[in-house]
Structures are given as structure tokens and as C-alpha cells.
Amino acid sequence: MEKQYQTGFGNHFSSEARPHTLPLDQNSPQKAPQGLYAEQLSGTAFTAPRASNLYSWLYRIRPSVMHKSFQPLKELTEKTFFKPKYTNPNQMRWNPNPSSAGKQHFVESIRTVCGTGSSHEQRGLHVHLYSFSESMGSRYFMNADGEFLFVPQSGSMEVKTEFGNIEAEAGEIVVVPRGIKFQVNPLKGTVCNGYIGENFGAPFHLPDLGPIGANGLAHSRHFLTPVAAFEDLEGKFELIGKFAGELWSAEMGHSPLDVVAWHGNYAPYKYDLKKFNTINTVSFDHPDPSIFTVLTSPSDTVGTANVDFVIFPPRWMVAENTFRPPYFHRNCMSEYMGLIYGVYDAKTSGGFVPGGGSLHNFYSAHGPDADTFEKASEVELKAHKIDHTMAFMFESRVPYMVTDFAMQKGFLQEDYQNCWQGFKKYFKS
Template sequence: MIFYLGPDYLSHMETKYLSGFGNHFSTEARPNSLPQDQNSPQKAPAGLYPEQLSGTAFTAPRHSNMFSWLYRIRPSVMHKPFAPLKDLTAKTFFKPQHINPNQMRWNPLADTSAKQDFVEGIRTVCGTGSVHEQRGLNAHLYSFNKSMDTRYFMNADGDFLLVPQKGALHVKTEMGFMEVEPGEIALVPRGVKFQVNPLKDGTTCTGYIGENFGAAFRLPDLGPIGANGLAHRRHFLTPVAAFEDKEGKFELVGKFAGELWGAEIGHSPLDVVAWHGNFVPFKYDLRKFNTINTVSYDHPDPSIFTVLTSPSEVPGTANVDFAIFPPRWMVGEHTFRPPYFHRNCMSEYMGLIYGEYDAKTAGGFVPGGGSLHNFYSAHGPDVDAFEKASNVDLKPHKIEATMAFMFESRSPYMVTDFAMGKDFLQGDYQNCWQGFKKYFK
């Protein structure tokens, strides 16, 4: 096995990155392997094969056109025919098919002693839309404890937004390698081949996945905020070119329209020696998010915490927003500071990476778990959080050591059969709101 990262040799435990969201990058793992004047010369340098990977239609407007040119040891088409992996599909990617108007909350995935890799450890909780509709998102959990070894994965349906909760990840993609720890996120664009492995052997890794079927995630417009605030493009990192030059018996697992298929391949598909483009994997440290909050009174709408947005055809109404609730100062005067009671035209799937969420202080919403408040499903702080926040002395207070997130969509989420399991679904979630006292006089 040979690893090259950047122009100079590095060990495979080291990683270098390029920065800037949406930039057009150029990077090579071997000097003089990237063509300088043409995308597809008659003979590419270093005996490589040119290949374009398109993330949008060829004729998409220039400002939204996404593509990368890859220069690889062998062309991607060099694999045996795909065959359906029905058992693996049935075990992992469940079909969201039940609408449920109730507020729902789930425990973390149960620990397993069985050895399973990233693909085997995926479980679908809820979702909306599909690749056929080119809209919506599926929310998955993952739990795995071994490397993918000779297995590689490619999702033709949507982008994978990885949100680690426990255990650092070694994400190996065609364009390079990323190390991603809890508190960071990583995105692998649709169509890109990759592996997700524990960064340290023997570690159990758990977390969340947002599978986006709609428009690619981008940074939200800042409007009156101005040029700075929220997530800054310079903090998004994409890997430098890296490749594996390995031959043998490997398996490429592809996800097509919700079904998994497997193909035998005689070499590692992570054999891109050089590339340039803007259709790239990236990672981002959520702890660098520049939180905007009130410095006078009232609680701002949660849209102010948006990290990434997948826009829809309706201006200002997202296909999916990815928002976070990070450490922040609370200084609002004469203000109920936790999230307010609310009914929303958007649907909200929430997860907790670490710490305690300030609207759920009575327990139940724990790291690795999740909740769903579907469109116009009433929700808000539990009784314990309401009583504390209503009576606390309103001095400046910092919420620390916490990181929650939300996949918010304009469409209702359907839930899977798996999500209704009695040891997974918390059947008593509504009880956290039943003890409110009548104070009206």
C-alpha cells in the first residue's frame, strides 16, 4: 500500500487541507501529474486517465456549476457488473413510509458486540423526498467498530453529511483523506467513492448522517448581518490529493434509488493522483461557528444558527437547513432565554452531539439520540426548563460544553419501521410537557 498526501511524502496519519468553501481547487499528489493548459490532453501526464465528475448538469449557470476533473491510475468504469445486495439494503437503508404527527424522541442506537463496518452500521430513522424527486433528506444513524478494509462505498442518490458523535473518523475519498472528530462535520458529495473507518483501530464510532437529495449545501446568505458571522468560508477544509495504488479483490458498494448494489473491482478506486474543481468533499469545525445572538431582548429565530442550507425553488424556504446550537452567551433582558414554544411550517429532526440541550433539562434527550417535531407539531421547552428559565436571575450566562444540531426541512418527515421499535422510540416523550401549571388569573 502506498500513500501520497500533497507534493511531499507524509505518513498516512497526517493530513493536509485546502481552505475556502466553494473555491476551485487544484492539487496533485505527485509533481507534474496535473495538466496545466487542458482538462483532457491527448495523453495526460504521468500515464493517468482524465475523468470529469459532474455534480450538476453541464448547462447549470456558471455560479452554481459543480464539477471536478480527476486524473487517476485507472478509469472508474473498470469494474465488474453490479448485482443487488438485498440483504444489506434490508439491514441498513430502511424506507421512511409512515407519517406520524406526534412529537417523537429516540434513544441512541443500542451497543452491538458484532463487528460491523460503516455501511453495515447505518440505520435510517426518518426522511422526506427521494433522488427521483431531487428533493428532501433522509436522517440516518451509524454505529460501527471495524474498518471497511477492501470495501468502498459510493452514493449516487445524495450527498452524505457526516456528524460524528463518538469516535474520530478517517474518511478516505477519491480526492484525499480527512480526519473528523466529534464537534466537526464532513460532507462527501454524491457520486464520490469513499471509505469511513475508525481513526483508531478498535474504536466504536457513532453519529448521524444527513443524506441530502436536493440542491447542494451552500453557505446561507447573511443579509443585514453583513460580511461576517455564522460559518466562514475560510474554515471549510477540503483534502489535498491523495491516492492508493493497490491491486487485488475489492468490492464497490453503490447506492442507487435507495437500493444497494455490489460490484467486484480489481483495484482500489481511490486512485486519483491529481484533481482540480469545485465538486469536492470537505470538513468543518462546528466550534468555529460565529454565533449571532440577541444583545437586548427576545430569543431570535433558530435560523440564525444555520451552518449550511440546501435551497429550494421557493426563495427563503429551504429544502434542508443544517443548524447547530453551540456554546453561547445568553444576555437577553426581560427575556425567556431557552427556545420558545413553537409550531412551525418546517419539520425538525434534532440530534445531540454532546452536553445538554438548554430546552430539555429534565433528561431524555441524550447524546446519540434524536427527536422529531414534524410540521406544525407543537414543541418547546420541557416543564423543568420552563420553570428554571422563568424564575432565574437574568444575569449574563454562558451555555457551555454543548452541541446540538437540526436537520430542518420544508417537507414532513416520514418515519421508518425501525424508528418505531419499542427499545428505540421513547414512548413517554409527551410526558415532559404534561406538568405545566395554570398561572392565569
């Protein structure tokens, strides 16, 4: 049977896996229906304005507090969530994840490439890679630090959450907000590879459209939230929690995914990037790449993001008298870019490959490679479709620092700058 979802972004959803388990009149009645426990999960402070207040009421078989004390997982912390600590002004580019070999479950597979900020500061973003082929089994995960934005690059996976289950593959994204318990498993025997943006700041939401109007970019109706599904399982289970950058383990006697019904506007969701309605010029010159923003996490400076999640999808290029690839650029924002599939139109001579990544920190000059520039400067400017490609970017107002993992030989491309060394001098003084 096809997976069922509820549609919309930011909606107040209601869902029950069993009839008559969702209270109709009170969030926390003296006795919740059918012997369930009422529990509120808050995504914002209680006093946040109504328009931005995030919460959900969960009606579960056992309250979340039923677990033993958390114990530190220092070895797993050191293996997975590395600390970004090196500032590097150079343009940087990486090959695909070197840790993709071997059998491991999702949490074991996480490797941090770069990042800025922390849960203590409630700002910034860390960029991770994952590569797993094993189920998490009786293990579950909860991130108290930030929300996870999954960008699958290959393989199909299932994200089982307290709110229900989500399936995703390359070309889709999944967002699991802070504090939600979940489990990530491969589907169809695949090896799952991809990227994670761990957002410590304001929760992602849709950008304002301004003069674009009601239609364009990502539409709220294309976002999918799971319907209620629960596990009524008893035995020995492990809850792995991430708190202030460290992993901890607590033993449980039941599955934490035991929510039978829920309602609210704080829940996980997925989105198919192919449904993005791309906006572009039909005359001349370049609109700014902000027109490709799918989700944004705002900062306290209006118009300047803590993190923007941006994509570069298939699109028609029709601009007249215009250099069509991304222009040479120095940006006050810092850009981590990944490639899901295909070829990125600014790097047609190779090096930027699916599963790889690049980093252009603030005011680090970047742009098309020499081969792309030469071809694009002479090509006949007829209508052309860039097809079978999907790149993305995590753009932040603060510089990313890199980890020891990111500096590994064979992973970091030490010759990245060579792609810009072949530009000819055409000007004659």
C-alpha cells in the same frame, strides 16, 4: 504528520500527489501526464449557470469504468437503508442507537430513522444513524442518490475519498457529495457513532448573510478540503453503490481511490463546528433560530429550504426581560434534532441525551419541558454562558416519515409527551 487540507468553501481547488501530474493547459489533453487517465466528475448539469456549476477533473491511474457489472445486495439493503413509510403527527424522541453493539463496518451499520423525498424526486433528506468499529478493508462505497453529511457523535474516523483523506471526530462534520467513491474507517481503535443527513436536493452551501454582513456564522475559510492522495493497489475489491435507495455490488481489480491529481470545485470537505461564529441578541427577545444555520440546501421556493443544517453551540445569553430558552413553537418546517454532547437548554430535565434524537414534524407543537420553563421564568437574568453543549437540527419544508426501525420498543421513547404535562395554570379569569 498532521493531516494536510486546503481551505475555503466553494473554491476552485488544485491538488496533486505527485509533481507534474496536473495538466496546465487542457483539462483533457491527448495524453494526460505520466500515463494517467483524465475524467470529469459533474455535480450539476453541464448547462448550470457558471456561479452554481459544480465539477472536478480527476487524473487517475485507471478510468472509473473499470469494474464488473453491479449485482443487487438485497439483504444488505433491507438491513441498512430502511424505507420511511409512516406519517406520525406526534412529537417523537429516541434513545441512542440500539444497533451500536457488535463488530461491523460502516455500510453494515447504517440504520434509517426517518426521512422525506428521494433521489427520484431530487428533493428531501433521509436521517440515518451509524455505529461501527471495523475497517471496510477492500470495500468502497459510492452514493449516486444524494450527498452525505456526517455528524460524528463519538469516536474518531477517517473518510478516505478519491480526492484525498479526511479525519473527523465529535464536534466536526464531513460532507461527501453525490457520486464520489469513499471508505469510512475507525481511527485509534474507537467505536464510531453518529448521524448522517442524506440530502437528495440541491447541494449544501453557505447561507446568505444579508444584514449580518461579511462576518458571522460559518466562515468559508474554516472549511477544509483534502489534498490529493491515491492508492495504487491491485487485487480483489468491492464497490458498493447506492442507486435509487437500493445497494448494489461490483467487483473491481484495483482500488477506486486512484486519483493522483485533481482540480475543480466539486469535492468533499470538513468543518469544525466550534469555529461557528454565533450571532445572538444583546438587547431583548429572541432572534429566530435561523441564525444558527451552518449549511443550507435551497428549494425552488426562495427563502424556504429543502434542508437546513442548524446547530445550537455554546453561547452567551444576555437578553433582558426575556424568557431565554427556546420558546414554545409550531413550525411550518419539520425538525429532526440530535445531540452530539452536553445538555440541550430546552430539555434540562433529561430524556434528550447524546446520541439520541427527536422529531417535531410540521405544526407539531414543541418547546421547553415543564422543569426548564419553571426555572427559566424565575431565574435572575444576569449574563450566563451555555457551555459544553452541541446540538444540531436537520430542518426541512416537508414532513418526515419514520421507519419500522424508528418505532422499536426501547428505542422510541413512548413517554416523551410527559415532559410537557406538568405545566401549571397561573391565569385567573
